[in-house]
Amino acid sequence: MFLNVKTAVAAIALSAMAGSAFARDLVINFDDLNPGPKQGFEDAVELFKSENPDINVIVNINDREAHKTAIRNFLTADAPDVTSWYPGNRMAPFVDAGLFQPVDDVWADNGFNEDLAAIKATMSRDGKIWGVPYSYYQWGIYYRKDIFDILELEEPGTWDELLAACGKMKENGVTPFTIGTKFLWTAAGVFDYINLRTNGYDVHNALTAGEIKYTDPRIRATFANWETLINECGFVDNHASMSWQDAIAPFANGDAAMYVMGNFSVDGYKNAGLTEDQIDFMPFPTIDAAIPPAEEAPADAFFIPTNAKNVEDAKKFLAFVARPDVQTQWNKTIGQLPINSKADISDDKFIQEGFALLNAATGLAQFYDRDAPAAMAKAGMEGFQEFMLDTSKVDAILERLDTVQEEVYK
Amino acid sequence: MSDATHQSQAEPSWLSRNKLAVAPWIFLIPALIFFAIYVVIPIFESLWLSLYEWNGLYDADGNSTATWVGFQNYVKLWDDPNFWTSLRNNIAWLILYMLAVPLGLFIALFLNQTVTGMRFYKSMFFFPFVISQVVVGLIFGWFYNPDFGVVGTVWKAIFCEETTNILGNVTFTCSRPAPDILSSPEWATYGIIAAGLWPQIAYCMILYLTGLNNVASDQIEAARLDGAKGWKMLWYVVVPQLKPATFIAIVVTVIGALRSFDMIAIMTQGGPFGSTNVLSHYMYEVAISEYGERYGYGSSVATVLFGIMLIFISYFLWQMYQEEKGGR
Numbered sequence: 001m002f003l004n005v006k007t008a009v010a011a012i013a014l015s016a017m018a019g020s021a022f023a024r025d026l027v028i029n030f031d032d033l034n035p036g037p038k039q040g041f042e043d044a045v046e047l048f049k050s051e052n053p054d055i056n057v058i059v060n061i062n063d064r065e066a067h068k069t070a071i072r073n074f075l076t077a078d079a080p081d082v083t084s085w086y087p088g089n090r091m092a093p094f095v096d097a098g099l100f101q102p103v104d105d106v107w108a109d110n111g112f113n114e115d116l117a118a119i120k121a122t123m124s125r126d127g128k129i130w131g132v133p134y135s136y137y138q139w140g141i142y143y144r145k146d147i148f149d150i151l152e153l154e155e156p157g158t159w160d161e162l163l164a165a166c167g168k169m170k171e172n173g174v175t176p177f178t179i180g181t182k183f184l185w186t187a188a189g190v191f192d193y194i195n196l197r198t199n200g201y202d203v204h205n206a207l208t209a210g211e212i213k214y215t216d217p218r219i220r221a222t223f224a225n226w227e228t229l230i231n232e233c234g235f236v237d238n239h240a241s242m243s244w245q246d247a248i249a250p251f252a253n254g255d256a257a258m259y260v261m262g263n264f265s266v267d268g269y270k271n272a273g274l275t276e277d278q279i280d281f282m283p284f285p286t287i288d289a290a291i292p293p294a295e296e297a298p299a300d301a302f303f304i305p306t307n308a309k310n311v312e313d314a315k316k317f318l319a320f321v322a323r324p325d326v327q328t329q330w331n332k333t334i335g336q337l338p339i340n341s342k343a344d345i346s347d348d349k350f351i352q353e354g355f356a357l358l359n360a361a362t363g364l365a366q367f368y369d370r371d372a373p374a375a376m377a378k379a380g381m382e383g384f385q386e387f388m389l390d391t392s393k394v395d396a397i398l399e400r401l402d403t404v405q406e407e408v409y410k
Numbered sequence: 411m412s413d414a415t416h417q418s419q420a421e422p423s424w425l426s427r428n429k430l431a432v433a434p435w436i437f438l439i440p441a442l443i444f445f446a447i448y449v450v451i452p453i454f455e456s457l458w459l460s461l462y463e464w465n466g467l468y469d470a471d472g473n474s475t476a477t478w479v480g481f482q483n484y485v486k487l488w489d490d491p492n493f494w495t496s497l498r499n500n501i502a503w504l505i506l507y508m509l510a511v512p513l514g515l516f517i518a519l520f521l522n523q524t525v526t527g528m529r530f531y532k533s534m535f536f537f538p539f540v541i542s543q544v545v546v547g548l549i550f551g552w553f554y555n556p557d558f559g560v561v562g563t564v565w566k567a568i569f570c571e572e573t574t575n576i577l578g579n580v581t582f583t584c585s586r587p588a589p590d591i592l593s594s595p596e597w598a599t600y601g602i603i604a605a606g607l608w609p610q611i612a613y614c615m616i617l618y619l620t621g622l623n624n625v626a627s628d629q630i631e632a633a634r635l636d637g638a639k640g641w642k643m644l645w646y647v648v649v650p651q652l653k654p655a656t657f658i659a660i661v662v663t664v665i666g667a668l669r670s671f672d673m674i675a676i677m678t679q680g681g682p683f684g685s686t687n688v689l690s691h692y693m694y695e696v697a698i699s700e701y702g703e704r705y706g707y708g709s710s711v712a713t714v715l716f717g718i719m720l721i722f723i724s725y726f727l728w729q730m731y732q733e734e735k736g737g738r
Contacts (some may be wrong), residue, residue, distance in 0.1 A: 072467060093467060097465075097468070098470050099470055151576075174575070174576050185683070237590070238593060302594065374703050375703070385682055386682065
């Protein structure tokens with residue numbers, strides 16, 4: 001009798017194990033509910049399923065903001081096998097807490113070290129690689145081509161040309177730049193670009209890594225250039241009470257002619273009634289010709305949590321999302337750029353220009369609030385907003401940022 | 411069985427002997443358990459957490475990644491200009507929010523008459539208290555908007571002229587730019603307080619309206635016979651009888667001012683550059699928001715706010731206790 005019970009238990013346990021081994025669940029958490037990105041992800045998952053019929057893929061798609069909160073719990077409590085997240089400093093807290101696992105082998109086995117070389121530094125921390133990116137997009141200046149045509153302006157390639165163009169716009173009653181700084185990060189885009197053009201990629205990284213002070217003469221030079229931009233070009237009034245979407249209104253109405261933005265904003269312009277002939281893209285002008293070009297190109301990536309149950313298939317999925325054909329199709333759907341250098345791009349003109357821009361870049365910044373730690377990013381962006389409202393406060397702002405920096409990076 | 415009944419008759423059990431003393435506690439137990447789980451224990455946990463530095467993460471095995479820092483978070487608070495801005499704003503809220511009490515009283519006096527449709531007017535005045543604070547915040551956010559809000563529209567009518575821009579679209583050129591209340595570091599806090607006053611006045615008004623129902627009419631008549639009227643009548647006869655309502659109105663207003671959060675979160679998110687933060691929102695910002703992740707530091711902000719609230723709450727409780735003792 002006793003023996004019988006024992007064998008029965010063993011049989012049940014064995015069959016349970018066998019069952020789970022055959023089912024091979026792969027749980028993926030994704031963070032974008034917007035129609036385009038959701039479609040791109042779902043299409044990719046369908047393809048993955050058809051290539052791997054033995055894997056049972058379970059997908060959870062969450063809203064972007066909700067995901068930022070949820071990930072802090074689910075990585076410990078109920079870890080999926082794959083989750084989307086951001087590289088750069090945004091992944092640092094999870095890497096440091098040991099919640100992600102390194103995927104160096106995925107990179108080595110699939111030749112990603114060559115094909116994804118541009119993004120490798122951003123995906124690395126403590127000498128290991130932590131995830132695989134599937135998409136990124138360029139930043140730069142979106143401008144009203146029709147206004148430029150009326151004023152007979154060319155795309156300014158240098159700082160002086162930009163200031164001259166601004167002068168002509170202002171004479172004709174056009175505010176050169178629109179921006180909405182209510183949620184702060186848009187101001188960081190302007191700061192990053194002036195800093196990248198004034199001091200280059202290495203200074204950007206050293207600053208966001210806490211290695212140089214905000215009162216450093218090089219950063220002061222950045223702020224001096226920004227002040228020139230504010231005085232000689234100028235931004236729309238009331239920018240502190242507008243979101244980036246609100247700031248499209250003066251741009252669409254023709255009151256403002258340029259917008260320092262990421263490529264995701266193109267949809268917004270089109271929804272505001274602008275056609276492709278009315279808008280165009282240009283790289284942020286050179287300030288110092290000796291500085292090698294570096295661009296902002298925030299990437300989205302997939303990571304494997306330490307507590308993942310099905311690591312083997314998770315790695316298979318990571319290898320899949322960076323494959324050239326997958327990245328080509330996915331990014332065509334979502335209107336962004338594939339990171340794999342062997343992938344093809346769509347014939348959308350903004351994507352084409354962005355692709356050329358990022359291929360010529362010597363460094364890719366992830367954006368101020370992804371490269372700097374959270375507390376520093378918050379204080380920094382508040383400082384940028386304050387500076388845009390009152391440039392005379394620059395000294396007090398920079399000194400305050402130094403204090404925060406000392407505190408954050410200690 | 412019969413033996414047992416016999417025994418209990420002879421010697422009543424402990425429970426039945428202490429029935430009167432025990433019964434209230436039995437009824438209180440569920441409430442006490444929930445109060446402990448959701449209020450008391452979290453208070454102590456938060457106090458304890460304020461002595462740690464923690465980014466809110468557990469490692470893969472479920473261990474907290476917090477490190478003990480003692481009172482360092484409080485030392486940091488002392489040197490943190492954002493903390494002092496928040497505290498100053500909290501005081502501004504506290505003082506200006508008090509306006510809700512007299513204003514509520516006057517609206518209540520005004521509405522305390524029998525006119526056709528009075529119920530309708532009353533409900534209209536009470537309306538802002540019924541709708542969510544979030545909605546009030548949104549409405550006032552639009553109201554203040556310099557581009558399409560009421561403020562902006564009125565301003566355009568006075569100071570701006572309609573022109574066409576370079577593309578021939580209609581635009582406005584203003585002799586002076588429209589006031590951007592919610593983006594001005596000086597005025598934004600007052601703008602939010604004004605929005606917060608709207609529902610708070612309604613709340614005080616309803617408290618006074620119920621209070622006015624209990625004002626003794628014989629005393630009013632007696633006072634009238636003695637020649638009291640107008641302000642004197644109000645101050646010496648009506649207001650003293652409204653003392654319980656006034657007390658409650660002040661309590662809810664003080665507490666409402668100290669825990670103001672929704673309006674700020676909706677209207678400015680503490681901006682521009684942190685100048686409209688109050689302690690509760692600053693706590694949220696440093697601990698829970700996207701750029702926060704400093705739970706220990708957030709807890710120390712919460713502790714300070716808790717301390718301030720404790721002063722007021724203990725005073726109110728003491729006052730109520732005295733009142734009850736006097737009433738007996």
